[in-house]
Amino acid sequence: MTEIRVLTDEAQYRAHNTLFRRALHGGPPTDEQWPVTLPSYEPDRALAAFDGDQMVGTTQSYGSSLVVPGGARVPHAAVSRVGVRADYTRRGVLTALMREQLSSLPDPVATLRASESRIYGRFGYGLAGRVRELEIDTKLAVIAGGMTGRVRMLDPDTADKLLPELHEAIGLRRPGQISRWPGWWARMRNRKPETENSVTVVHSGPDGDDGFLTYKVTGEKDFKHRLAVEDFEWANDDAWRDLWIYVTRLDLVDHVESDVALDDPVSWLFEDPRALVTKDVFDQIWLRLVDVPRMLSARTYGAAESVVIEVHDRLLPANSGCYRVSADGAERVEEQADLTVPVDLLGAVYLGDVTFTQLASARRIEGTRLADADALFAVPQKPICGTFF
Structure with a gap:
């Protein structure tokens, strides 16, 4: 049975780094490289999956802040070094790591850079920003x-x-x-x-x-x-x-x-x-709304009639529910939804890279009042990060 542990010392960090590098088909850090890498490990933010005493999967996050539409900066987890040992893939290791990491993050939102674009949607990450x-x-x-x-x-x-x-x-x-x-x-x-x-x-x-x-x-x-x-x-x-x-x-x-x-x-x-x-x-920004109510309240909205959005979040079920979004903000409600969206696609829309209408045209979401929803979530500038991690 896979057990997820928080890593606490340098030896564990080095094993974590070695496993991650091997998951990307690279070699372990050399004695010369390791002193450069060690400062990038932060307390309580490196997790590993274990099968008995064997480390078989890794993930990590860095404490940062993220700019949301309207200019507010919110606490943010920059997720990196996600890897599973080659002989343990497709056995639920990554799912266990993602569930534990997202459940324990102190930050209401996380982003990552995806080595493979098909991996992270099932964990609630949406493609929220692209670059030319x-x-x-x-x-x-x-x-x-x-x-x-x-x-x-x-x-x-x-x-x-x-x-x-x-x-x-x-x-x-x-x-x-x-x-x-x-x-x-x-x-x-x-x-x-x-x-x-x-x-x-x-x-x-x-x-x-x-x-x-x-x-x-x-x-x-x-x-x-x-x-x-x-x-x-x-x-x-x-x-x-x-x-x-x-x-x-x-x-x-x-x-x-x-x-x-x-x-x-x-x-x-x-x-x-x-x-x-x-x-x-x-694709550059893959965004995960860890705390949907907080993140919907953190950004500003355009001028339009209010829309009730039903959110489905399989991994973090506390996020699931209906939210009324208006020019004045967002709040959780017990009302009939105008449109329904999984949490990964709400993340995709959140920064303004894509619209609800585009997602509906692609048959990715269902609902009405799409024009109002688009106007509420519209942004004057397309998102970009500019910092690789």
Whole structure:
């Protein structure tokens, strides 16, 4: 019988990390890698499944905060390192881990990045945010005019010290963005071999530093190079525009790659619209409403007549029930539902990536009053996270 335990010491953490890496067909952490990885383990947030004394499955979360529509920040669990030993798959191990983790989380919402997109819907996670994967041809990428501010390059030690402060000062702009916990920054600081060719630049405007961009350049044949944007944050339009000018005007760089929100206006920077192509649209945010009443009350809503939504949650049955959503907020009620939705698809709608009408058209949900529900949950900007974990 599978037993779920909270891990408490370094030896257990290392076994946890080894099992997770092997589940992704990687090798165990080396003695050199382990001191870099250890700070990313937080007390009471690493769980493992055991068959007797054998560890057979893993999951973990990090304490963070998430921006919801309307701008509020709510406590958030960033779920990661989910894995099951290859000889224990399809035996209920992952279900036991997910049930225990979600039942014991102190946070009302969780998100994760899915290695396989079919896994997490059955545990109540919904695809709540996607990104556009862009490629820019710098020969065509003409942006009229010059910079309004200044861009300066940082050495690694200065970047390690400044970026956490600047990220917090810039703030979180869009639904789906999350705060970065100390362990996240510690791991970034210590991954020197992996980021040897990584460059960080900071933008300064009239009021001081207001944006940064980290990128890596890789060589191709005939002195051609490709630049991949790794981290990009900005506080205002001038910083955003100037940093795009910087990366598209670098000498010996022929192509720039970046992930952006679905509605990011970067295409309109260029005089030639063919300078930019969308190579792919990929899932990024998988969101799980752990406490449905709290999360429905945490966000704001648009102007429309109230709608009663019936939620079904098999894994966390306390969430199941009917909720009246209006421009004034949300509350649990005992009323006839206008539409019925499983908790994973409520999560998909929650940040504004998809609408109830689209889900109904795909025969994923049933109900009436779809136009009102869409108007209530509408957002001015598409969600994006921008932080990998």
